[in-house]
């Protein structure tokens with residue numbers, strides 16, 4: 001596969017730098033990171049080029065794994081930050097009973113919650129809680145609603161577009177997510193405003209609720 005033939009996300013290109021800025025702040029040096037729904041693999045490559053020592057494990061659903069594997073094979077070795085590694089991607093649907101073994105210091109996912117069915121979101125939270133190390137972080141980037149209200153009219157239009165395409169898709173409610181995460185021991189530590197009306201939600205695992 002050549003670079004031109006690989007899946008490419010313009011949104012990734014726009015948001016990778018603001019995301020990196022926050023990951024530098026949150027992710028400890030030499031962290032083991034599981035990325036859920038890596039898509040084109042651009043985030044995996046970008047973060048591994050800029051986070052020294054990071055061990056980045058990309059993942060995707062089976063049907064989208066080939067393109068991701070193609071990018072990691074082409075770009076996953078050269079130009080990485082000192083000590084950083086990108087592992088060959090693994091198949092992962094968040095509803096799978098079996099997740100990569102971990103433990104991971106962080107689980108990162110970008111723009112996946114509004115694409116996966118609403119019923120899959122609790123699986124994302126539970127799977128993350130299972131594979132995170134003690135004090136591990138779950139970082140979720142994307143658009144969110146608050147009190148069932150969108151943060152911008154454009155997010156409302158996007159939500160409508162998604163729900164028309166598939167009623168199971170849609171922009172998720174941040175408070176609902178927080179309420180579902182807490183019993184799993186994942187507690188919201190930060191909710192950062194990002195460009196283009198997106199957010200980065202940072203949950204941290206604590207001892208209460210572990211093992212669920």
Ligand SMILES: C[S@@+](CC[C@H](N)C(=O)[O-])C[C@H]1O[C@@H](n2cnc3c(N)ncnc32)[C@H](O)[C@@H]1O
Nearest residue numbers: 009012037038039093094110111112115116120
């Ligand atoms: C809009 S793309 C985002 C891809 C990439 N993270 C990015 O920021 O460009 C949505 C991604 O969510 C993934 N996805 C949807 N449902 C999923 C599920 N049940 N489990 C894991 N990933 C899922 C899709 O395969 C797709 O790669």
